[in-house]
Amino acid sequence: MTFTEDIPFFIEDESPSSGDAIHPLTVSQITRRIKHILETNLYVVWVVGELSNVVIPRSGHLYGLLKDGQAQLRLVMFRSQLSRVKFTPEDGQEVIISGRLTVYEARGEYQLIVDSMEPRGQGALQLAFEQLKKKLAAEGLFDPARKKPLPLYPKKIGIVTSPTGAAIHDILHILNRRFSKVDVLISPSKVQGDAASREIAAALRLLDKRDDIDVIIVGRGGGSIEDLWAFNEEIVARAIFNAQKPIISAVGHETDFTIADFVADTRAPTPSAAAELVVKNKDDLLMQVTTLERRLITTMKHKLGDCDSELQLILQKRIFREPDSFFSEQRMRLDDMMNRLSMIIKTYFDYPSSQLAIFDEKLKRTDPRLNIGHQTANLARIDTYLKKIISSKLESTEQKYSALLEKLETLSPLSHLKRGYALIFKENSGKIVKTMPELEVGEKIHVQFIDGTAFCSVNKTTTLQRWSIGNGKEKNNEL
Amino acid sequence: MAKKKTMNFEEAFQRLEEITGQLEDGDVSLDKSLQLFEEGIKLSRWCHHTLEDARQKVEILLKDTDETTKEIPFEH
Numbered sequence: 001m002t003f004t005e006d007i008p009f010f011i012e013d014e015s016p017s018s019g020d021a022i023h024p025l026t027v028s029q030i031t032r033r034i035k036h037i038l039e040t041n042l043y044v045v046w047v048v049g050e051l052s053n054v055v056i057p058r059s060g061h062l063y064g065l066l067k068d069g070q071a072q073l074r075l076v077m078f079r080s081q082l083s084r085v086k087f088t089p090e091d092g093q094e095v096i097i098s099g100r101l102t103v104y105e106a107r108g109e110y111q112l113i114v115d116s117m118e119p120r121g122q123g124a125l126q127l128a129f130e131q132l133k134k135k136l137a138a139e140g141l142f143d144p145a146r147k148k149p150l151p152l153y154p155k156k157i158g159i160v161t162s163p164t165g166a167a168i169h170d171i172l173h174i175l176n177r178r179f180s181k182v183d184v185l186i187s188p189s190k191v192q193g194d195a196a197s198r199e200i201a202a203a204l205r206l207l208d209k210r211d212d213i214d215v216i217i218v219g220r221g222g223g224s225i226e227d228l229w230a231f232n233e234e235i236v237a238r239a240i241f242n243a244q245k246p247i248i249s250a251v252g253h254e255t256d257f258t259i260a261d262f263v264a265d266t267r268a269p270t271p272s273a274a275a276e277l278v279v280k281n282k283d284d285l286l287m288q289v290t291t292l293e294r295r296l297i298t299t300m301k302h303k304l305g306d307c308d309s310e311l312q313l314i315l316q317k318r319i320f321r322e323p324d325s326f327f328s329e330q331r332m333r334l335d336d337m338m339n340r341l342s343m344i345i346k347t348y349f350d351y352p353s354s355q356l357a358i359f360d361e362k363l364k365r366t367d368p369r370l371n372i373g374h375q376t377a378n379l380a381r382i383d384t385y386l387k388k389i390i391s392s393k394l395e396s397t398e399q400k401y402s403a404l405l406e407k408l409e410t411l412s413p414l415s416h417l418k419r420g421y422a423l424i425f426k427e428n429s430g431k432i433v434k435t436m437p438e439l440e441v442g443e444k445i446h447v448q449f450i451d452g453t454a455f456c457s458v459n460k461t462t463t464l465q466r467w468s469i470g471n472g473k474e475k476n477n478e479l
Numbered sequence: 480m481a482k483k484k485t486m487n488f489e490e491a492f493q494r495l496e497e498i499t500g501q502l503e504d505g506d507v508s509l510d511k512s513l514q515l516f517e518e519g520i521k522l523s524r525w526c527h528h529t530l531e532d533a534r535q536k537v538e539i540l541l542k543d544t545d546e547t548t549k550e551i552p553f554e555h
Contacts, residue, residue: 151487151488151489152488152489152492153488153529153530154487154488155487155488155529163539172537175535181531182535183535183538184535184536184537184553185538185539185540186537186539186553187539187540188539203540206540206548207540214487282530285526285530286527286531288492289495289523289526289530290527292495292499292523293520295499295503296498296499296502296516296519296520296523297520299499299502300502300513300516303502303505303509303512304509
């Protein structure tokens with residue numbers, strides 16, 4: 001290198017006696033010299049220590065410290081290198097780091113540019129596995145409550161695996177051996193290598209969104225932990241977790257556990273086992289269906305038998321044996337009920353009209369026609385009474401009249417005339433002459449006999465004393 | 480009941496169990512019983528048929544250039 005020729009390595013203090021002028025270095029010069037020494041002599045270093053103050057800002061680079069009991073070393077790990085670290089660097093982790101030392105001249109600081117980082121004591125993959133498992137468990141991706149049951153009997157199985165791998169071969173072999181006739185749709189994917197995890201996730205999503213798939217097997221055959229690593233990646237875990245359909249994981253051998261196994265709804269120890277899980281129920285199911293059908297038929301037979309005997313029982317009832325009497329009785333009951341009902345209706349629902357009836361009744365009682373009737377009857381009564389009175393009066397008057405008539409008869413002058421007496425009337429006045437002094441001599445008189453009249457004139461008069469007073473006196477005189 | 484094409488085995492089987500249970504409970508009218516029985520027998524036949532179906536298709540998804548996929552028979 002030509003470096004040393006330009007910049008003196010040492011302060012010229014080795015020959016102070018020379019008396020020559022001292023040539024001090026500038027800060028930049030000394031810093032650059034330090035940088036040179038560090039970067040040439042400690043170009044690639046391996047350091048072991050404990051991580052501390054680890055931060056990964058948005059830029060994606062890692063900054064932190066590596067320390068032990070006595071000292072600490074500043075670290076930078078750029079994003080591209082960091083992406084190859086399988087685990088997540090965290091404070092407190094013992095790590096083995098390889099890198100190169102550089103000096104950051106502007107701040108006079110030196111730091112280790114990290115190339116690779118491995119956990120101390122265990123493999124990086126192992127640590128990464130533990131870390132992701134812990135993280136996803138905390139998020140609930142392994143929650144048993146979230147796990148979906150397998151379909152009883154799928155019509156179509158989706159399989160995410162390599163079409164050239166052992167897994168698909170094993171699965172199809174089992175399905176054929178079981179005489180299982182489920183349809184299979186393979187969604188091909190790389191199952192190892194850097195791109196595998198993304199491909200697995202994508203292939204899984206393709207199957208998950210289809211309508212014709214009942215269950216999905218995700219897996220591959222056995223291999224090293226590196227071979228199986230894709231199934232420990234977060235992207236695969238999340239694709240499995242987000243799937244709507246039940247997922248069976250089938251990765252490697254029985255002893256291999258991957259993150260996919262923890263997230264999947266069912267873990268099959270191997271791809272063959274996954275195939276058996278999917279179709280194992282076939283014979284059981286056939287038997288169960290047959291049993292159910294037999295139960296259906298038996299129950300139906302019993303049911304029909306029950307119904308028949310129930311029918312017979314019903315036919316024994318009176319309504320069927322003597323329908324007429326039954327109906328007439330029912331009719332009577334119906335009438336009775338109708339009566340009761342109408343009474344109830346009247347009582348409870350006919351209030352206004354019952355009031356009306358009362359008014360009507362009152363009105364009837366004060367009906368003038370009624371009064372007229374009464375009065376007519378009175379009148380008739382009075383009429384009868386009057387008639388009775390009149391007729392009785394008439395009767396008595398008639399009796400009196402006939403009595404009088406009889407009396408009159410006895411008093412009539414005619415009767416006297418019959419016995420020879422005569423009546424004398426004055427001719428001029430027609431007056432009856434009762435006593436002699438009423439007459440004058442020469443006066444014309446009529447003498448009335450019973451059977452005729454004699455026209456006479458008075459020739460002479462004489463007075464008889466005894467006859468001067470009435471008949472009684474005359475009779476007394478005669479006695 | 481859904482159309483047979485869209486019905487999966489699980490639904491059919493569960494319905495069959497349900498129907499059998501209902502019928503056995505006895506608290507169903509004769510009319511309803513007959514209806515259930517008919518449905519049950521149909522389901523049972525369908526389940527048998529599905530389990531013993533002789534066809535099997537094995538296909539693989541192939542990505543087309545325009546991001547769509549198609550299924551082609553898988554040779555194994």
